Amino acid sequence: MEAVMINFILIIFFIVVLILTIFLFISRSKIQKQARDLRYKIKEIKSHEEELEEMNKDLEEYSQENNQLSEKLYLLINILSDLNNKNLSVNKYYDKLLKTILFLVPEAKYGSVSISDEKGWRFLSTVGHDIEYLNKLDLKASNKIISNEVKIYDNLLDRLGKFMDRETQKKFGFGTKPIKSSLIGSIDIEDEINLSISIDIPYFSKENFDNNSKKILESFLNLASSYLNQKLEGDKLKRAYIKFTNKLAMIAEGYDDITGTHIYRVGKLSKLLAKNMDIPEEKIEEISVFAPLHDIGKIFVPPEILKKPGKLTEEEFEEMKKHTIMSKKLLDSKYFKTAQNIAMYHHEKYDGSGYPFGLKGEEIPIEAQIVSIIDVYDALRSKRPYKDGFSHEKTMKIITNGDNRTKTSHFSPEILEAFLKVEKEIENKWGIL
Ligand SMILES: [Fe+2]
Missing domain, CATH: 3.30.450.40 (GAF domain)
Incomplete structure (x- = not known):
């Protein structure tokens, strides 16, 4: 009986082992199949990844090419539009x-x-x-x-x-x-x-x-x-116009300066002063060319006032003052912006006591401030029907200390400093111009 029991248990045990083996075998094949599928899928994903990477590279190249093309196009448009850029030297x-x-x-x-x-x-x-x-x-x-x-x-x-x-x-x-x-x-x-x-x-x-x-x-x-x-065409026209306006400026100066020496000196000395200030090269050149036109508006002032040897009446002086504003009639072009600034504002004073607008401080364009101090210097040194020409020393004393007409506050500290730096050169040049 005991032996039968043992045999029965053994049979049961073998059956269980067999079932487990079969089950394990089936499971293993399944797992293997799944692993194979997985490996295949991983491979597939990898190949997609590679494809994607390739596509990405192509896209990057395409985008780079596109960027380069856009840059080329931008440069071409830029260089074409600059054909008419007047601010570009x-x-x-x-x-x-x-x-x-x-x-x-x-x-x-x-x-x-x-x-x-x-x-x-x-x-x-x-x-x-x-x-x-x-x-x-x-x-x-x-x-x-x-x-x-x-x-x-x-x-x-x-x-x-x-x-x-x-x-x-x-x-x-x-x-x-x-x-x-x-x-x-x-x-x-x-x-x-x-x-x-x-x-x-x-x-x-x-x-x-x-x-x-x-x-x-x-x-x-x-x-x-x-x-x-x-x-070159533009410059030719500009040069011809400047020559013409220079002649007008000489006439405007009246009989005192029919040779044009005053306007010539103002041009040269303004350039000398501008060169010693922090001013761009092109602006200095414009100041040199346009400073002689500072009194161009005098062409519109009645000759009896312009040539009057004695002191002007208040009314006559008011009329004379208009030469600043009148200059606009002759210099009304964007090419003459610097000339316009000089002619319009060269009688403005740094402390606001000038004319025609009573502009103050940096409201006055730098080109007008430069011509203004040179104009004052030249006027003081020149002989007039009512006065002798002053020496350089006396003129400098008036500019730096003031007198009954000229005040130090008429000029900006920056202009005065630059003026003092080049005063010897100005004295020498004034003597030979
Ligand atoms: Fe003037």
């Missing part, structure tokens, strides 16, 4: 133009824009090359390679040996970066001026120019020449 325009060309022709790393005429060969803009050094070399127009069609020149410095002496060639080499090859184009402007653009590949570069580079330079050469043509 010729040099600054060509700086922008040259940088745009170098951006569009990346194999070139250096470049220059230059002009040649009877005065010589001058650089208007350079990238890489030393513009200050090159412009000090006193280069002749005949030293320049004139390339009427856009052409590639290898070993430019060696080639220049045909156009300049050994010494100049050597010095030219000091001012320029070592170049492997240059793309040069030239264009005549108004017969006597020749404009050239050169873009250069550095000596150790492996890159070369292609047809695309040539086409780009050709287009920009045309743009550069249109700009210069337009500038």
Whole structure:
């Protein structure tokens, strides 16, 4: 009985083991299948990931290309719209133009824009090359390679040996970066001026120019020449108008100054003073050119008042004061903004006691403040029907200490300081002008 029990238990045990084995076997196969599926899915996901990464890379490249295209487009629009930008100097325009060309022709790393005429060969803009050094070399127009069609020149410095002496060639080499090859184009402007653009590949570069580079330079050469043509036409007109208004200013000065010495001196001395102040170069030039027009409005003052030898009556003086406002009739153009400021405000005083508006302090444009102190200096030093000309010392004493007509508070401390700094130069120049 006991043996039967043991056998029964053993049978049951085997059956249980068998069932468990079968169950485990089935479970293992299932797990294995699931693991296989999982591995497959992981692989699939990985390959999708790779695809996505590729797509991402493409997108990034596309976006970079797109950015570059937008930047190119922006630069082109910018350089075109600057054709009419009156606030941009010729040099600054060509700086922008040259940088745009170098951006569009990346194999070139250096470049220059230059002009040649009877005065010589001058650089208007350079990238890489030393513009200050090159412009000090006193280069002749005949030293320049004139390339009427856009052409590639290898070993430019060696080639220049045909156009300049050994010494100049050597010095030219000091001012320029070592170049492997240059793309040069030239264009005549108004017969006597020749404009050239050169873009250069550095000596150790492996890159070369292609047809695309040539086409780009050709287009920009045309743009550069249109700009210069337009500038020269504008300058011609401006110069003619300034010459004409200068003549008017001389007439306006009346018989006292028919030779124009007063207005000439005011121009030169105002420039001298402006140069010693923190004023941009272009503004200094404008002050020099336009200061002589400060009394242009006197052309509208009745001659009997203008030429009256004695003291003016109150009414006559009121009439005389109008020469400031009347100047607007002749200088009513945005090109003459500085001239207008000088003519309108040169009788305003820093302390607000001047005319026509009683402007105070920095409300008075700096150009008017400069011309005002020079005008006072010149008036004190000049002989008038009612007074002798004062010495420099006496004049300086009046300006710095004041008298019954002139007060120190009429001038800004900044102007007075600059004036005192250059008083010796002013004295010397006044004597020879
Ligand atoms: Fe005046």
